[in-house]
Amino acid sequence: MKIIINSENLKNHKNYIFILQLIEKFLQEKGYQKIDLPVLSPVLIPESYLELFETEFKYFNKRKKLYLTPSPELFLKRLLAYGIGNCYYLGKSFRNNDLPSSLHSFEFTMLEFYKVKTNYMDIADELLEMLRYVNKKVKSEKSKVKIESQKLKINFNKWEKISVVQAFEKYAGISENELFDHNLFLKKAKKKGYQIEKFSYEDIWSQIYVQEVETHLGKNGCPTLIYDYPKEFAALAKLNPDGKTAQRFEFYIDGIELGDCYTELTDWKEQVDRFREEYLERKKHKKINHPIDKGFIEALKYGLPNCAGIAIGVERLAMVFLNLDSINQLKVINIQ
Amino acid sequence: MKINAGNLKKGDFINYQNDIWQVQKAEFYSPGKGSALMKTKIWNVKSQKNIDVTFKSMEEIEVVDVESRLMVFLYKDNDNLYFMDEKTYNQYQVLLSSVSGLEKYLKEGDKVYVYLYDEKPLSVRPPLSVRLKVIEAEDVVKGDTVSGAKKPVKLETGAIIMVPLFIKIGDIVIVNPETGEYAGREGN
Numbered sequence: 001m002k003i004i005i006n007s008e009n010l011k012n013h014k015n016y017i018f019i020l021q022l023i024e025k026f027l028q029e030k031g032y033q034k035i036d037l038p039v040l041s042p043v044l045i046p047e048s049y050l051e052l053f054e055t056e057f058k059y060f061n062k063r064k065k066l067y068l069t070p071s072p073e074l075f076l077k078r079l080l081a082y083g084i085g086n087c088y089y090l091g092k093s094f095r096n097n098d099l100p101s102s103l104h105s106f107e108f109t110m111l112e113f114y115k116v117k118t119n120y121m122d123i124a125d126e127l128l129e130m131l132r133y134v135n136k137k138v139k140s141e142k143s144k145v146k147i148e149s150q151k152l153k154i155n156f157n158k159w160e161k162i163s164v165v166q167a168f169e170k171y172a173g174i175s176e177n178e179l180f181d182h183n184l185f186l187k188k189a190k191k192k193g194y195q196i197e198k199f200s201y202e203d204i205w206s207q208i209y210v211q212e213v214e215t216h217l218g219k220n221g222c223p224t225l226i227y228d229y230p231k232e233f234a235a236l237a238k239l240n241p242d243g244k245t246a247q248r249f250e251f252y253i254d255g256i257e258l259g260d261c262y263t264e265l266t267d268w269k270e271q272v273d274r275f276r277e278e279y280l281e282r283k284k285h286k287k288i289n290h291p292i293d294k295g296f297i298e299a300l301k302y303g304l305p306n307c308a309g310i311a312i313g314v315e316r317l318a319m320v321f322l323n324l325d326s327i328n329q330l331k332v333i334n335i336q
Numbered sequence: 337m338k339i340n341a342g343n344l345k346k347g348d349f350i351n352y353q354n355d356i357w358q359v360q361k362a363e364f365y366s367p368g369k370g371s372a373l374m375k376t377k378i379w380n381v382k383s384q385k386n387i388d389v390t391f392k393s394m395e396e397i398e399v400v401d402v403e404s405r406l407m408v409f410l411y412k413d414n415d416n417l418y419f420m421d422e423k424t425y426n427q428y429q430v431l432l433s434s435v436s437g438l439e440k441y442l443k444e445g446d447k448v449y450v451y452l453y454d455e456k457p458l459s460v461r462p463p464l465s466v467r468l469k470v471i472e473a474e475d476v477v478k479g480d481t482v483s484g485a486k487k488p489v490k491l492e493t494g495a496i497i498m499v500p501l502f503i504k505i506g507d508i509v510i511v512n513p514e515t516g517e518y519a520g521r522e523g524n
Contacts, residue, residue, distance in 0.1 A: 007485055049366055097372065099364045193353065195395050203371050203392050210365070210373055211390040285371070 004334045015138075015145045016318040016330040022134045023111060023314065024090060030126070032113055033087045037075045039094070040066040043293040045074050047235070048281035051097035052288045053106075067290050068094035071311060072112050073236070074293050077264070080114055080307055081299035088113035090314070100336050102326035103256065103316060107335075114309035119263040120237075120247045123308045124159060124225055127251070127259070131223065132156040138321050145322070154253060154320075159225040160218075164245070167226055172212040180230060180244050202232050218252035225251050234274070237262030247308075253320045261310035268300035337401070341374040342393030347461065349381075349453070351398040352389065356381045358451075358459060360436070364393065381434070381458045404449040404461055409442050417442070417460070419450050428457040435459060440495035441466045441513035462514045467522055468492050470499075470507045486518075 028034065044052070044067050053068040069075075072089040079087060093110040100106065115123060135156050138145050168174040172192075178184040182201040189204045190196045196204055217224040227249035231239055234246035247263035265271055275292060283289065315327040328334055344350070348359045357378040366372045372393040379386050391397065407419035407428065416429040417439055428450060432439055438460055442448065449461040472490035486498040489509075497511060499518045508522035 049371065051366075095366070097364070098366055101363045101365075104363070104365070195392070199392060199395075200371075203394075206367050206371070207373060207390055207392050210367055210375065211388075215388070 001335055004336055006328075006332055006334060009329055009332050012322060012324060012330050013332045015322050016315070018145060019134060019138065019318045019321055020090065020109075020314060022137050023130065026130050026133045027088050027113060031086055032115075033084060035072075035076065035079065035084075035087050035089050037069075037072050037089050037091065039069050039092055041069050041074065041293075042066055043074075043291045043295070044069070045236070045293050045296060046275050046278040046282055046290075048278045048285070048287075050095055050287075052290060053094050053096050054288050054290070065290075067288075070095050071110065073309075073311075074296050076112060076114055076309070077296065077304060078299045080116065081302050081304045083305075086113075086115050100328075102328065105315070105327060108327075109314050111312045111314050112309060114264075114307050116305045116307045118306070118308045120227070120249055120261050120308045123261050123310050124161075124249065124251075127261075127310060128156065128159060128223070134321060153221065155222045158222055159251075160220050160222050161225045161227065162217075163228045164226060164230065165228070167213050167217075168208075171216050172208055174208070205230070205232070214252070214257065215255050218254050218256065223251050223253050223258075225249050234265075235262065236265050236271070236274075238265045238267075256316055256320060258317050258320065259310050259312035261308060263308045264304060264306075266300065266304045266306060268297055271300055272297055337399050338396045339399050340393060341376075341391035341395045341397050342372065344374055344376060344391070344397060349400040349402040349451070349458070350378065351400050352378065356400055356402075356453060356458070360386060365390075379434070381453070400453065402458060403452045405452055406447055407450045409444060409446045409448060411444060412439055412442075419448075419457070419460075428452075430457045430460055436462075436514075437516070438462050438513050440516070441468065441491075441493055441511055443468070443493050464512070465510050465519055466513050467508050467510055468495075470503060470505055470509060473499075473503060473505050473507075 042064065050070050052070060055066050057064045057066050071093050076087060076089060088111065090111045092107055094107050096106055098104045098106055137143060165176045165179060168179050174188055178188045185201060186196050186204060189208060194204055194207060217226055228240060228245040229248045231244055231246055237246040237248040239246050249261050250257055251259050279292060315330055318330055319327050342364060344359050344362045346359055346362055350357050350359065357380050359376055360379050361377040363375045364372060365375050374391045374393050376389050376391065377386055378389055405421060407421050410418040410420055415432055417432060417435060419428045419430065430450060448463055451458040451461060468491040470489045471492050474487060487501055488496050489499050489503055490496050497516050497518055499509060503509060503521060509518055510520040510522060512519050
């Protein structure tokens with residue numbers, strides 16, 4: 001790995017900073033409180049699909065393990081439980097195990113914002129308004145941002161909304177029955193030519209999602225919102241009354257995933273069960289064994305208000321607004 | 337030989353659905369939903385077509401034993417590149433469409449590794465770097481130091497690449513033939 005200086009990216013970088021300023025201006029005008037947070041934590045929320053960066057605090061002969069936070073969620077939800085209200089974090093998050101690429105970096109800039117007394121679809125409305133605001137300011141004649149090519153024309157006045165059930169039916173030919181029944185799903189996948197032996201429903205589901213569904217999203221001239229994921233992918237999202245799906249959406253422009261939103265799970269007992277499953281899953285895959293954030297559960301017990309929140313990779317978002325092909329084109333200093 | 341898809345890298349040849357494919361791009365990817373995936377772009381040696389395939393990182397993939405043999409580049413025409421095995425003096429032709437633009441950085445007499453499967457040439461392994469002479473270069477324009485930090489020059493093979501301002505006609509530059517990126521200047 002080395003430090004790469006890309007002074008030729010300075011113009012893109014300035015535009016990226018301008019977009020960050022627009023996002024913050026929008027959120028602050030809407031009454032969201034900006035919060036600055038630590039990036040090192042002694043405990044974390046167990047999330048089976050992530051790998052972490054582990055480090056140590058050393059003092060005299062004492063050592064204490066610390067972890068770079070893969071998201072600010074554990075801090076922000078504590079604050080929500082203690083009544084901070086609508087809030088956001090814009091800063092670095094860290095995820096190990098992803099090779100740097102045009103869309104990935106193990107250290108990336110994340111926007112996470114939460115709104116109380118709302119659900120995921122309210123966030124969808126707020127988000128669309130934010131995208132429209134940024135787009136208008138970036139493309140306005142007075143804007144300092146000069147975009148050279150206009151390969152993408154996106155209409156930010158509406159979402160293309162499609163449920164996960166509809167998307168699997170439409171793009172992968174997998175029916176609703178097949179999608180939720182693990183045996184039927186695996187049978188169908190095998191018939192489609194996927195290697196299923198030794199793999200879980202979640203593994204194959206993700207593979208088909210990436211191979212057959214994701215590439216179609218955000219390709220119809222407006223951003224696509226894909227919603228209601230099977231409960232196996234609920235993470236920290238609240239389940240729908242059907243018991244099969246979670247109130248979670250992701251949004252896409254031009255096949256690129258830009259954000260992930262949940263109506264937040266407020267039931268601490270269910271959260272404890274999910275933590276246990278995620279913990280065992282981490283153990284099974286021999287991932288870094290970090291202490292579990294019990295204070296997070298305490299915060300839920302104290303009472304997390306009904307709320308919804310979204311995490312957005314702002315480098316990817318800026319890349320889309322600036323018609324670039326890679327997040328690396330935004331960076332003046334890059335570690336690769 | 338079988339390997340996990342997570343270990344695939346650019347240039348590997350694999351057996352996928354009973355055809356031989358070369359990996360053009362392989363990106364490890366944790367989608368945040370289930371375990372890690374390997375997003376690849378693979379190139380079919382017969383049809384010359386690229387497709388995108390997503391593998392599970394732990395999925396077993398059969399890697400095909402393709403021989404790489406050092407050969408001399410002779411010349412190219414509209415469709416093919418021609419190489420000679422210096423030991424046997426046998427000539428081999430490789431389709432231009434299968435070398436992903438590498439032909440822009442090869443000059444006659446260069447030695448490169450040609451991939452063979454059952455004595456049939458498939459493709460060429462790009463060298464890590466090539467050394468080429470600059471034959472056309474504009475003088476530096478004063479002014480904007482940021483966008484002017486690089487300028488285009490023409491190389492002896494006809495390729496045009498971006499280089500730092502101090503490069504002049506006659507310089508030998510080191511280029512990464514896979515990306516066309518300037519990697520340094522020879523000598524001095």
